[in-house]
Amino acid sequence: MTKDTPTPSNTPTPVEDTSPLRSEWSSLERAGVTLRTPSPLTVDATTYTFIKPLERRSIGEVMWLAQRSTRDGPCGLVAVKRLLGPASSPRRHRLIEEVELAFRLRHPAIAQVHHLRMHEGMPHILMEYVDGPSLDTVVSAAAARGRPVSLSFALYVAGELAEALHHAHTAKDEAGRPLGVVHRDVSPRNVRVEGSTGAVKLTHFGAAYSLLANREESPKTLLKGDVAYASPEYLFQQRPLDARSDVFSLGVTLAELLTGAHLFDLEDATRTRPVGPLRPEERPSLPLEQMQGFMERLGPEDVQRAAAGLPEPLQALLHKALRKEPTERYATAGVMRDVLRAALARQPQPYGRKEAAEELGRLLSEATVLRGRAEFAEAGLFPDMQDAHELEPDGPASPAPGSNRSGNMD
Numbered sequence: 504m505t506k507d508t509p510t511p512s513n514t515p516t517p518v519e520d521t522s523p524l525r526s527e528w529s530s531l532e533r534a535g536v537t538l539r540t541p542s543p544l545t546v547d548a549t550t551y552t553f554i555k556p557l558e559r560r561s562i563g564e565v566m567w568l569a570q571r572s573t574r575d576g577p578c579g580l581v582a583v584k585r586l587l588g589p590a591s592s593p594r595r596h597r598l599i600e601e602v603e604l605a606f607r608l609r610h611p612a613i614a615q616v617h618h619l620r621m622h623e624g625m626p627h628i629l630m631e632y633v634d635g636p637s638l639d640t641v642v643s644a645a646a647a648r649g650r651p652v653s654l655s656f657a658l659y660v661a662g663e664l665a666e667a668l669h670h671a672h673t674a675k676d677e678a679g680r681p682l683g684v685v686h687r688d689v690s691p692r693n694v695r696v697e698g699s700t701g702a703v704k705l706t707h708f709g710a711a712y713s714l715l716a717n718r719e720e721s722p723k724t725l726l727k728g729d730v731a732y733a734s735p736e737y738l739f740q741q742r743p744l745d746a747r748s749d750v751f752s753l754g755v756t757l758a759e760l761l762t763g764a765h766l767f768d769l770e771d772a773t774r775t776r777p778v779g780p781l782r783p784e785e786r787p788s789l790p791l792e793q794m795q796g797f798m799e800r801l802g803p804e805d806v807q808r809a810a811a812g813l814p815e816p817l818q819a820l821l822h823k824a825l826r827k828e829p830t831e832r833y834a835t836a837g838v839m840r841d842v843l844r845a846a847l848a849r850q851p852q853p854y855g856r857k858e859a860a861e862e863l864g865r866l867l868s869e870a871t872v873l874r875g876r877a878e879f880a881e882a883g884l885f886p887d888m889q890d891a892h893e894l895e896p897d898g899p900a901s902p903a904p905g906s907n908r909s910g911n912m913d
Contacts, residue, residue, distance in 0.1 A: 538565065541585065544622045544629075549573050551581060551629065560785060563587045563594070564709070568632065581617065584628040596719050598626045601709045605630075607674050607682065612667035614695070614706040633706070635698040638691035641863070642759055644870035651763045654817070655854035656862050658847040661757045663703035664694060665840035668753065671708075672746040672836055676716070683714040685744045687737065688728030689752035690788075691759060698867075701859030710784070712744060724780045731765065731789035732756060735798040735827050738791075740781065747829040750839055754824030754832075758809055761817065765789070766809045766825070767797045801827045816846055 544551045551569040558566040567583045586594060598619070605616035618629040636644075638660070645651050671684045688710040695704045710727035721727065723740065734751035736742050758766040767789070783791050797805075806825045810818045820842055826832045833839040847854060 538587075541567070541623055541627075544569070544583070544620060544627060546618050546620055546629070551583065553583065557582065559587070569629075580632040580634070582614075582630050582632040584630065585622075586625050595626055597709065598628060600713075600715060600718055601711070602628055603715055604682070604684065604708055604711060604713050607676070608671050608684075608708070610667055610670040612663045612703050612705060613670065614704045631704070633695040633697055633702075633704045635696045635863070636867070638694045638696070638756065638760060641696065641866065642691055642763060644866050646763050647873045648866070648869045651761060652866065653862060654761070654814070655847060655850045655852070656859055657757060657760045658843050658850070659854055659859055660694070660696065660703050660760065661753065662840055662843035662847060664689070664705055664753055664756070665836045665843055667703075667705040668746070668749050668836035669840055671705075671711075672749070676714075681714070683712070683745075685712040685746065686710070686728075686749050686752075687712055687744070688732075689749050689756060690729045690732040691756055692729065694756070696859065696863055698863060699860060701856035701861075701863065703859075724782060726781055726783045726791070727785075729785070730783050730787040730791050730794050731767075733794070734829070735801060736829060738781075738795050738798050742829075745829070746835055747832045750824055750832050750836055751826075751829075753836070753839065754821055757824070758806075758821055761813060762809060764809070767794070767805070798827070816849075820846065 538556055541553045543553070550572045552572065554568045554570055556565050557568050560566075563586055564584055565587055567585065569581050569583045570577050571579045571581050584598075586598075602616055602619040605613075609615070614633055615631040616628060617631070620627050620629070641652065651657075668686060668689070671686060674682045674684055676682055686705070686708065688707055689705070693705065693707040695706060696702070697704065726733065726737065726740075730738060732752045732755045734744075734748040737744055737748055755766050781791065787794070803822060803826075806822050807818070810821045813821075820839075823842075824832055824839060833842070852858075
């Protein structure tokens with residue numbers, strides 16, 4: 504559990520959620536979307552009281568914030584994933600597969616799953632609540648202030664993600680057989696940074712491929728995850744996927760974190776319809792046909808254009824991760840992790856969880872001042888407890904640890 508704040512009260516009381524996730528749902532509220540709050544869910548002697556919806560996905564899933572309570576009173580928060588409507592057999596089976604896989608992926612950089620329970624006629628997944636923003640929000644907040652995150656922040660986050668992916672890619676079943684896990688949805692939306700600790704969490708294994716026994720095969724024409732971060736081989740279904748597909752997606756995510764912009768300039772991608780009968784399962788952040796058009800002509804010059812302002816070692820790292828041919832990329836996420844952490848170790852100042860939490864706090868504070876001038880990927884991003892007069896927006900910003908963007912990484 505991410506939070507554990509027991510109180511002497513025996514009556515579950517709603518908590519005031521002042522985290523950066525406070526109003527992720529508000530954009531849907533403005534659009535007139537309303538949901539009935541589920542009744543409390545009890546698992547053994549613990550009750551989970553639903554507080555508010557956090558996120559809705561176009562695949563028909565809603566993430567709720569819930570308060571966990573025992574006889575001694577409230578004792579923390581969890582996230583609960585449930586389906587929006589009645590669950591068909593394939594959708595139920597998919598949630599069960601997600602949980603079965605998650606139970607085998609015990610790693611501090613992977614958001615943990617605690618329980619799967621039927622409630623009100625549909626499956627509910629109770630999981631770790633990560634009290635912090637997604638990388639989508641981090642990128643948007645950095646854009647609002649006009650400056651990307653520091654190199655150290657980006658290297659730290661990417662290194663943690665590569666470690667989490669390597670753990671997933673090398674997972675085995677009870678008999679010691681490789682599970683062949685491929686996340687298939689590594690993107691800024693599915694990565695969160697805990698505000699108080701700086702811990703990085705990879706989330707949403709619902710789109711993952713694995714060799715779990717009794718798994719249900721997805722239709723070959725269905726592309727899971729956000730195609731804007733997918734590898735070329737996945738976008739065209741050219742070959743069986745392996746860990747190198749996630750390496751490519753991590754490279755796209757890292758490039759966006761470093762530069763504040765998506766890697767691909769799609770203005771000259773002229774394709775107007777997808778290749779073959781392929782279709783995305785969820786609404787992508789960039790159109791499938793344009794992504795396929797770009798991937799057809801992807802070359803080193805595209806990566807160079809996006810990474811031109813970065814130090815040469817980082818450019819080389821991105822060039823390696825973002826090769827069109829999988830055999831030319833880092834062979835494993837573990838190899839990429841080692842390269843990322845070596846680059847981080849060469850930065851001018853030590854950088855880890857503590858420094859990441861401090862930089863994240865500064866970023867959100869600076870962007871709070873500008874929230875009236877920009878729209879963020881996740882609306883209502885900022886805590887109420889911070890008053891604008893405390894931020895001194897017109898004064899010089901203090902440099903972030905590791906913010907030497909043009910300096911030498913060697």
